[in-house]
Structure formats: C-alpha cells, structure tokens
Amino acid sequence: MRRTNGELILFWTLPAAAIIWISAFFLFPGFIPPMSPTMSANQVAEFYRDPQNLPRIRYSMILFNWFCVCLIPILMLIVMQMRRMALRTPILAYCMLACAAGGPVIFLLADLFWLLAAFRPERAPELTQMFNDLAWVTFTVQVPYLIMQSLLIALAIYWDRQPHKVFKPWVAYFNLAIAAALAPAAFTGLALHGVMAWDGLLPFWVKNIAIGLWIIVMGLVLGQAIRHQRAEEPV
Amino acid sequence: MNGRRELWFAWWTTVVFYQLFGVVFFVLTRTQPPPDPGWDASRVAQWFHDHHFGLLVGFGIMFLITGMTAPQNALIAYSMRRMSVSRAFGYSYLVLYSLSAIPGMLLMCIVLTVGAMRPDRDPELTSWLYDFAFLSFVGTMGVFLIGSLVWMLAILIDKNGVFPKWFGYLNLCNALTEVVVSPAWIFKHGVLAWNGLIAWWIDMVVFGIYTGVFLMQLRKMIQREDFGDGPLPDSAPDQESVPSTMASSAS
Numbered sequence: 001m002r003r004t005n006g007e008l009i010l011f012w013t014l015p016a017a018a019i020i021w022i023s024a025f026f027l028f029p030g031f032i033p034p035m036s037p038t039m040s041a042n043q044v045a046e047f048y049r050d051p052q053n054l055p056r057i058r059y060s061m062i063l064f065n066w067f068c069v070c071l072i073p074i075l076m077l078i079v080m081q082m083r084r085m086a087l088r089t090p091i092l093a094y095c096m097l098a099c100a101a102g103g104p105v106i107f108l109l110a111d112l113f114w115l116l117a118a119f120r121p122e123r124a125p126e127l128t129q130m131f132n133d134l135a136w137v138t139f140t141v142q143v144p145y146l147i148m149q150s151l152l153i154a155l156a157i158y159w160d161r162q163p164h165k166v167f168k169p170w171v172a173y174f175n176l177a178i179a180a181a182l183a184p185a186a187f188t189g190l191a192l193h194g195v196m197a198w199d200g201l202l203p204f205w206v207k208n209i210a211i212g213l214w215i216i217v218m219g220l221v222l223g224q225a226i227r228h229q230r231a232e233e234p235v
Numbered sequence: 236m237n238g239r240r241e242l243w244f245a246w247w248t249t250v251v252f253y254q255l256f257g258v259v260f261f262v263l264t265r266t267q268p269p270p271d272p273g274w275d276a277s278r279v280a281q282w283f284h285d286h287h288f289g290l291l292v293g294f295g296i297m298f299l300i301t302g303m304t305a306p307q308n309a310l311i312a313y314s315m316r317r318m319s320v321s322r323a324f325g326y327s328y329l330v331l332y333s334l335s336a337i338p339g340m341l342l343m344c345i346v347l348t349v350g351a352m353r354p355d356r357d358p359e360l361t362s363w364l365y366d367f368a369f370l371s372f373v374g375t376m377g378v379f380l381i382g383s384l385v386w387m388l389a390i391l392i393d394k395n396g397v398f399p400k401w402f403g404y405l406n407l408c409n410a411l412t413e414v415v416v417s418p419a420w421i422f423k424h425g426v427l428a429w430n431g432l433i434a435w436w437i438d439m440v441v442f443g444i445y446t447g448v449f450l451m452q453l454r455k456m457i458q459r460e461d462f463g464d465g466p467l468p469d470s471a472p473d474q475e476s477v478p479s480t481m482a483s484s485a486s
Contacts, residue, residue: 088238094309148302
C-alpha cells in the first residue's frame with residue numbers, strides 16, 4: 001500500500017470549499033442582483049439596516065472570511081505540478097508563490113470592509129456608503145494576481161517541452177482566455193453605469209464567472225495530473 | 236531546456252513594470268511627487284476633481300499589471316538561492332515582498348479610486364480617504380525595511396560572489412529610507428511630511444538609484460549564471476546554452 005503524502009486530502013478540500021463559496025455567494029443579498037454603484041447613501045444605509053438583509057450580510061461575509069483563503073492550498077498543488085514540468089529553474093514556481101500570497105488577501109480586505117459596514121448600520125449613511133464603496137471596489141479590482149497566475153500557468157505549459165506534458169496545451173489557451181476575461185474589471189472605477197460599472201456585465205458577471213470556471217477547470221486538470229503522477233511514481 | 240530565458244522573462248517583466256509604474260504614478264495619476272498633506276478638505280476634494288480621469292485610468296492600469304511584481308520578487312529570491320546562504324533567505328524575501336504590495340501600493344490605488352469615483356462625496360470623508368491612501372503608501376515600512384536587510388545580509392555573507400559587497404551596503408541605504416520616512420505619520424508640514432524634502436525627495440532619489448542598480452546587478456547575474464551551486468563564474472558561459480537555441484530557432 002502506498003504512503004499518503006496528503007496531496008489528495010488537500011485536493012479534496014476544493015469541492016468542499018467550492019460548495020461553501022457558492023453558498024456564501026448566494027447568501028449575500030448584495031450579489032443577486034449585484035448592488036448598483038448609483039445607489040444613494042440613504043439607499044445603501046437602508047440595505048444594511050433592513051432586518052431581512054443584515055444577518056445574511058454578516059453570515060455570508062463570515063463564511064468568506066473563514067474560507068476565501070482555501071484557494072491557497074490548491075495553488076500550492078499547482079506549484080507542485082509546475083515543479084514536475086521541464087523547467088530549468090524554480091522561477092515560475094516562485095512567481096506562483098508570490099501571487100498566492102497576494103490574491104486571496106485582496107478578497108479578505110473586501111470582506112473586512114463589508115463586515116465593517118454591517119457592524120454599525122445605524123452609522124451616518126455617508127459612512128456606510130463609503131465602506132460599501134471600499135468593499136465593492138476592492139472586490140471588483142482583485143484581479144492582478146489572478147491574471148498573472150493564469151499567464152504564468154500558460155507560459156509554464158508552453159515551456160514544458162517533454163513527451164508527457166504535465167498539463168495539456170489547451171489548458172494554456174484556457175488560462176489566456178481567463179486572463180483576458182478578468183482584465184476589464186481593473187477599470188471599473190471609470191463607470192457608475194453600464195457594462196463597466198461594478199455591477200455591470202464585464203466587471204461582475206464575466207469576471208466572477210471566469211473565476212468560477214477557472215476553479216472548476218483547473219480543479220479537474222489538477223486532479224488528473226495528480227492521478228497520473230501517482231500512477232507513474234509508485235512509492 | 237534554456238534556463239536563462241526563464242530568468243530573462245522575470246527580468247524583463249520587472250523592467251517593463253517599473254516603466255509602467257513610473258508612467259502611472261508620475262504622469263497619469265500625479266500621485267508622485269505627492270500632493271500636500273497640509274491641505275484642508277475642500278482643497279483635497281478639488282485635487283480629486285482635477286485628477287479624476289488620471290486617477291481612474293492610471294490605477295486601472297495598476298490593477299491590471301500589479302501581478303508583474305511577482306516575477307521581480309521571484310528573481311530576487313532566486314539570486315539568494317544561488318548564493319551560499321540558506322534557502323530561508325530567499326523564501327523570507329519572497330514572502331515579505333509579496334505581501335508588501337498590498338498595504339504598500341494596492342491599498343492606495345483602491346482608496347484613491349474610491350475617492351475619485353464619487354466626486355459628490357462629503358469633502359470630510361474624501362479627505363479621510365486621501366490620508367488613508369498616502370499614509371498607507373509611504374507609511375508601510377517594515378516589510379521593505381526587513382526585506383532589504385534580508386537581501387543585504389545574504390549578499391554580505393555569500394561566498395559564491397553573486398553580487399559585489401558594495402551592493403549589499405546599498406541595500407542598507409534603501410532600508411534606511413524606510414526609517415527616515417516614519418515621521419510622515421506625525422508631520423503635516425515641512426521636510427518630514429509625506430511630500431517633504433527628506434521623507435519624499437531624498438527617499439525617492441535613493442529608491443530610484445537602488446532600483447536602477449539592482450536591475451543592472453540582476454542582469455549581470457543572469458549573464459553569469461551557470462546553473463551550478465558553486466561560485467558564480469566572472470564572465471558569461473556563452474558557449475553553453477544561448478547559441479545552441481539561437482541556432483536551432485534560426486534554422
């Protein structure tokens with residue numbers, strides 16, 4: 001019987017975390033539909049003061065606070081697969097480590113701003129609106145490390161010239177497409193209305209669906225790569 | 236397999252990042268040199284009004300490209316991996332500098348974006364956002380301080396000759412700028428304020444020189460790299476890997 005190295009345990013935390021993320025996403029009343037940046041300070045304050053909303057805001061954001069960092073062990077499993085690629089130096093793996101330290105923390109900051117807004121909803125509406133703005137802008141522009149991660153994975157796959165590549169070439173193109181889909185969200189500050197606003201088509205729907213899709217697809221190919229690795233290297 | 240191209244990827248990404256960083260902070264957003272910490276709320280609101288599009292476009296670019304700091308931190312961590320010192324040095328630097336980007340830069344970009352996108356906000360709140368932004372940017376000190384000292388110590392005790400020892404002491408100069416800037420948390424006017432002669436101008440000149448020098452030093456390291464673990468050769472081992480790939484791509 002082979003020894004456990006724990007990678008499969010880390011891997012199977014992904015579906016569990018994904019279920020929690022999806023539940024928290026639908027639990028937060030500000031996501032379906034996304035809150036508009038054109039709401040007045042009074043409307044934003046009403047949203048937080050509504051007894052229907054307040055517990056759901058707090059519980060969903062506490063869930064995200066606990067579990068948004070669950071992506072880090074999965075990113076580390078991707079780093080472990082990058083170390084199996086035909087690369088001469090650990091530079092790309094180091095780059096992934098650097099991105100993993102940044103990405104989830106930005107989401108954590110947004111989470112803190114939402115929880116702060118919900119902590120004292122009786123505060124002056126302008127203050128609640130400011131915390132709500134900080135939360136939404138931070139949440140929407142959290143793309144820089146996610147973009148870089150996707151580009152790094154694509155580059156690593158391109159440079160992985162060996163008969164049995166760790167990830168198939170289509171995974172590289174998939175990651176490039178995800179990077180492109182995430183890019184417009186960076187410029188959400190420019191618009192309070194329309195497709196570029198933080199509740200608009202590109203920064204909200206396209207970005208968040210791209211993140212969800214990336215997690216599902218990378219989860220599947222990662223699981224496959226770990227299975228191949230275990231078949232090739234019996235302990 | 237050409238390992239050098241992996242290092243050049245990280246080096247060129249760093250060079251391009253600093254070009255874009257300069258354009259965004261000095262030209263588009265006009266946040267460097269920084270505006271005055273002594274302004275009253277209405278003057279601050281006026282500043283946001285005057286720089287509305289520059290701030291939103293410029294920081295949009297930063298949200299797009301901040302990931303480019305990862306290859307820089309990776310390459311510097313790699314330089315310590317190539318030294319005779321423990322791997323703990325490179326890993327420390329990687330973690331310190333990777334987390335530094337969030338309080339030390341991204342927070343400012345986020346907060347000034349929030350300030351700029353709602354010009355009708357109460358000027359008192361806008362003024363609080365202004366303080367938050369500039370103080371988090373100049374006032375995030377420890378990660379850069381300790382990070383530079385880790386790199387300095389690694390260079391000074393390294394036996395593989397990856398960098399000249401004087402460059403180790405230049406790291407100390409960079410670390411000291413993080414000490415010198417600390418009064419910016421206290422003073423609103425004069426040389427020690429966040430836009431002052433000492434806290435900004437001298438620090439920026441040192442940081443500029445430091446950045447230029449470390450880019451050149453990393454470039455030299457990549458040229459000399461032989462992918463061994465002993466002393467780094469003085470000159471580039473050109474005949475090894477570069478011409479063979481160039482020949483094969485040319486044919």
